[in-house]
Amino acid sequence: MWRGCPVPFAMYTVPKLTDYSAQALETAAADCVRACADEAAGVRNEAELKAFRDRWMGRKNGVLTQINDLWLKAAPKDAKREAGRRVNQIKAHVEDILLKAEFLRLELATGTPLRSGRVDISLPGIRRPIGAEHPVLRTSRELVAVFQKLGYSVADGPVVETDYYNFESLNFPPNHPARDTQDTLFIAGQQAKPPRERLLLRTHTSPVQIRTMEKMRPPIRIVIPGTVHRNDPPDASHSPMFYQIEGLAVDTNITFGDLKGTLDHAMKEFFGSRVKTSFRPSFFPFTEPSAEMFVSCFICGGSGKRGTDNAPCRPCKQTGWIEILGCGMVDPNVFEFVKDNGYDPKKVSGFAFGMGADRIALLKYGVDDLQLFFQGDVRFLRQFS
């Protein structure tokens, strides 16, 4: 019967309100907003838009004005506040509907999508440059954090050390062949001093072990990050300066199993829970038994081969294992130097370990040249941002 003909507009008229309860106000407001939206949907051209605008927003007898008169002005005193709030809500809705209707008309007129707040989100964002942490220091901080969580305090000591702290108290007797392996850099003009007071650049962070045990009684757990120096000319795998992280735990019941367990836990925290550790006998004057710790290669997963073509894994030299650090039980001779501060080797035992943060960073990030760490080249550094 009505087919083919538009549904005749049931034009909205503003009802008088008798019931000013919140419920009634809400219903009336909802009816009004719905009517407005329905009428807006019918707008097809400029003329209809103008008619729509006048009917709703007209100052003289527009729907909004009527609502103001019929609902707000007529409202009983105690309902004025709530009625006012509702009327303002309706106003905001109607304005919004009108705005949309206007954009819609524009779209119809031009045939292009609306600019209604739309931007090209594919354009590159404007970035403020953010600096990158140095990869070695970041590695060092991450490792230190692992040990902090295990109860280790951070300690440090001087880079310019005495022979006593760098060698003698670590059980490197004068003229011992083990000193030859350290390629020490010495400070000039020390000949007048007794040998043990002569200054040198510490070749490892281990002197801080003694310095800390002199200051603190057991039990102790410390982790020591810092720079060390060796007389090694710089090349792709050597540097006269590098970063070490040293650890020391001394208590009444520390065992070799504790050393292994602690380092195994730390490596799993750092490299991921899948890595395995393995310990091999080694020699350091200040630990006994001494060990080198290997982790299963975190690059090839321990298989020694990489990728689908089974290319040889270089970081682990195809062995599936990477040497990470040296460690061992603190040698009783070392405790003898601090015995008076509670370190009686018959009563306490402990373990120590030391690793190169540079080397670990090199492996972790696959960097092929140690020198890149010390050039400050922003093309390199920014990769770690």
Add this chain to the structure above:
Amino acid sequence: MKISPQWIRDFVDLTVDNHRLAEDLTAVGIAVEAISGSGPDTVFEMEIGTNRPDAMNHYGVAREAAAIYDLLLKPIEPNVPPAKGDAKFSIQVEETRLCPRFTARIMRATSIKPSPDKTAHRLQLLDQRPINNAVDATNYVLWEMGKPTHVFDMDLLEGGKIVVRKARDGERLKTLDGVERKLTSEDLVVADAKQPIGLAGVMGGFETMITEKTKNILVESAWWDPGTVRKTSRRHGIHTEASHRFERGADFESTVLSCDRVTELILQSGGGDLIGDVIDVVSNRMDQAPVALHIAEVRRILGGKIVASEIYRILKKLGFGVIPAGEAEQEFTVHIPTWRLDVEREIDLIEEIARLHGYDKFDNTLPAFTGAVVDLPHAAVDTALRNRALALGYNEAVSLTFISRADAERFASASGEAPVLELENPLSEEASVMRTAMAPGMLDMLAWNLNRGSEGVRLFEMGRTYEMRGAEPSEPQRMCLGTTAAAVKSALPAAAVLDVSKDEQSGVAEAFRLFKGEVENLLAKFAGELAYDRQTAEYFHPGRSARALLDGTVVAQFGQIAEDVKAARKLRQEVFLAEIDLERLYTCGLRQVKFWPLAKYPAVERDFSFVFADAVEFEQIHRAVLNLRLDDLRSLDPVEIFRGGSIGAGKYSILLRATLQSSARTLRDEEVAQWSAKIVAALQGLGGVQRA
């Protein structure tokens, strides 16, 4: 060091293949680093610790293998023919402490020729060049059992005797390498009746060496004091396979055995007669005290439950004498084999037990711990500064600790004229002094980037510098920021530009201001009032650098680098540096956050446009207005600066904005007008002329 697994198989009947052997040796610390060759010619490249001279030979490695696999180790039993006649030769040891044992054998009518194939081949596998049957015999024995020996041409020894003595100052000896050496009284020598014929434990003499003419041979096998050998080897710069072993400690009880073995090999290959008995001068017997080993101590150190029978088995296989002491197998008396000079304490035995038991067989455990966890005292400050620098776009960099003498002089330590720390044995002239400041390293890094096409560079470094304070070295911590002009300019937001003049100077001023702001962003973390002056070091641009003082203490200097420094380092751009004295900042402490109630009443802004002479700086203007002590003056900010145009040379115009706000009430127009008039008067007092 190279080892032939085939040679090891002479001493122990191994059932494993060479690869498995290499793995198992490595697991007990006799590390095989690489394997080359194949079959009987397989060679292991070994890495033996300096404490294990006993394992630097085939028999020693065989002993480890026998212990690993619980196999029998076959003894070395030289077959020496019966001796003829009497040697009529005397050995006289003057330095009995340095040469507690000297063993010798003499043979006659032997012939010198190439070694038998087997000997030559084995030496060649180890990269040893065969020379002749006598010399090769000593070499063979060195690689077989680790005991260095020496052979002399008997007929070239004067006076029918050997004397072990200190050299006389000025005495000379031509060593086997052909070098004429001047000896001192600190050198221990083997001499004949007349002169030195060998540097004890290091190298024999040239004049008495074996040649094809040699008929009669004296074999020496001695035990030398390790320290003396080491010193002599150092003094003369000679490192030999012999000195390597003697300075680490040879086997005292192997002198006769090694002497006999050399003799056997020479007589087998060259024929001849053995003359007389072995001459064995023992002046001082090595006394290795037995060590008490407690099972409880093994467990205290290693953890786990390693059993007494396992401990007993391991030590016995390695050649230790193990005798139960006390009751219930809780204690052993352990006698140390003479080849193990590295073992003298209970802990050394515990290491042997752990090593052969297998490190990986011990359970991983975590120790219990109670106690406080503390960070370094300055960790919070360092972290705050580092995070701010990163947020400002500076990349964290690390430069080397060494600088050149010239840079040390130019970039003197921040604390003034403190003496520098110089290296005794620097890597190079350019790296001979410990850095006194971080500026040289930073400038090098900036130059490095500019030379590689990176224009916008921002770097910072935190670390130590070095100087002497009195008699003690000191390591003050510093922070250094370095950036290129391009990086600074690109970061300047258009809305922040103050100086709108169209000249070059305005760009410079704005760049400086931006860099200053970055420094302020760092220093704002600290408690105290910031002030600035122009007393910067000479390597800064005199007009474009400043010192920052926090409550009167100098904490930083920053700004553009001086033209001559820029030129000397061939920097392709202007660069800015900030040197921050962390040592002093640490004493200031981080700023405590304090809450101020939010304003309830509106703020009023009043603008003042003035022309000043260039000599009047903002600091003076600011202070003049602050000195009015207007209670409700919240701030006085520069809004715009302009030079040129109608302003006239030597002057600039500045638009200032005063913000007035009361916390108690809304300000009245009259009082604002009154205060404005005071501000105008103060500015006029500085010679400013108000613009319409």
